[in-house]
Amino acid sequence: MTVQSTLELPVLSSKTILITGATSGIGLEASVVLARAGARLTMIGRDPARTAAAVAQVKERAGGSSRVDSLLCDFSSQASIRKLAADFSASHQRLDILINNAGAVNVERRLTEDGIESTFAVNHLGYYLLTRLLLNLLVKSAPSRIVNVASQGHYSGTLDFDDLGFQRGYSIMKAYSRSKLGNVLFTRRLARDLKEKSVTVNALHPGGVATNIWSGAPGWAKPLLALAKRFFMLTPAQGAETIVYLATSPAVEKVTGLYFDKNRPKEAAKLGQDDALADRLWAESARLVKLEA
Numbered sequence: 001m002t003v004q005s006t007l008e009l010p011v012l013s014s015k016t017i018l019i020t021g022a023t024s025g026i027g028l029e030a031s032v033v034l035a036r037a038g039a040r041l042t043m044i045g046r047d048p049a050r051t052a053a054a055v056a057q058v059k060e061r062a063g064g065s066s067r068v069d070s071l072l073c074d075f076s077s078q079a080s081i082r083k084l085a086a087d088f089s090a091s092h093q094r095l096d097i098l099i100n101n102a103g104a105v106n107v108e109r110r111l112t113e114d115g116i117e118s119t120f121a122v123n124h125l126g127y128y129l130l131t132r133l134l135l136n137l138l139v140k141s142a143p144s145r146i147v148n149v150a151s152q153g154h155y156s157g158t159l160d161f162d163d164l165g166f167q168r169g170y171s172i173m174k175a176y177s178r179s180k181l182g183n184v185l186f187t188r189r190l191a192r193d194l195k196e197k198s199v200t201v202n203a204l205h206p207g208g209v210a211t212n213i214w215s216g217a218p219g220w221a222k223p224l225l226a227l228a229k230r231f232f233m234l235t236p237a238q239g240a241e242t243i244v245y246l247a248t249s250p251a252v253e254k255v256t257g258l259y260f261d262k263n264r265p266k267e268a269a270k271l272g273q274d275d276a277l278a279d280r281l282w283a284e285s286a287r288l289v290k291l292e293a
């Protein structure tokens, strides 16, 4: 897989883009490419120093005329997500492309301040709540796009609405896969809702990418991961390619509701294609973030 060069990108000077998880990994690399192509880019991070450093790095690598700013948000806090949406809406007239990318794995089961299992809260409800709060702006800015960074991990994901937070039998991979199945189902349901509104929404697997996310893996897996990072995994810049493709390519201007891998649509897991399940997850997510379904 080759990294899409800025030369192949459309000029993005008229585009306002918000990207989450922009402080490292594929979010940081996608930010560089998008800023270089002229987008007005808001990078979201949770830690002030790391966020400032990421913005400085993007400005330096993207060149002097880049238009990059940042806002802070901890996606494990619904109050913080609401504040981000309010701050962004107050300072921006439009939003052409929303990239939901912030994600994490957790070796131990943890609850957020809202009482929700942290992997599900950050990786799924974070996308869900931010998108719903920014939806009016996206519709007003149409044609616009939403890009949800999911994972091939969703293929082994399951949903149990009686125990969404794994009170019984937590494991790092079960929790991660569930949250990523959530991304795929959310994408499917939202695409249906937005069909007539010229807002597309697609999900993607970025590849196996050598990023910080693996630092959250259990100790026994670390030697194997170190080998995989060195010999098999994509670089973060390569991992960013499908994000940039879905966010900007004219080829997918009208494509919506799909799951992509290496810039190509791919059949999602059977559960990820289940509309009734997508509707149920939507309703349960709305309840958990205290919005109308």
Ligand SMILES: NC(=O)c1ccc[n+]([C@@H]2O[C@H](COP(=O)([O-])OP(=O)(O)OC[C@H]3O[C@@H](n4cnc5c(N)ncnc54)[C@H](OP(=O)(O)O)[C@@H]3O)[C@@H](O)[C@H]2O)c1
Residues within 6 Å of the ligand: 020, 021, 022, 023, 024, 025, 026, 027, 045, 046, 047, 050, 073, 074, 075, 076, 101, 102, 103, 104, 122, 149, 150, 151, 152, 205, 206, 207, 208, 209, 210, 211, 212, 213, 214
């Ligand atoms: N790497 C892979 O092989 C792979 C494969 C499939 C899917 N993905 C997906 O790709 C996305 C990006 O991950 P990555 O691989 O680039 O990992 P990464 O380098 O660890 O980046 C994750 C980003 O999410 C942010 N983040 C994590 N928890 C957050 C929270 N509670 N609030 C706000 N921001 C938070 C991190 O911020 P900090 O810098 O503050 O930690 C960082 O900016 C994730 O959705 C992941 O599930 C990755």
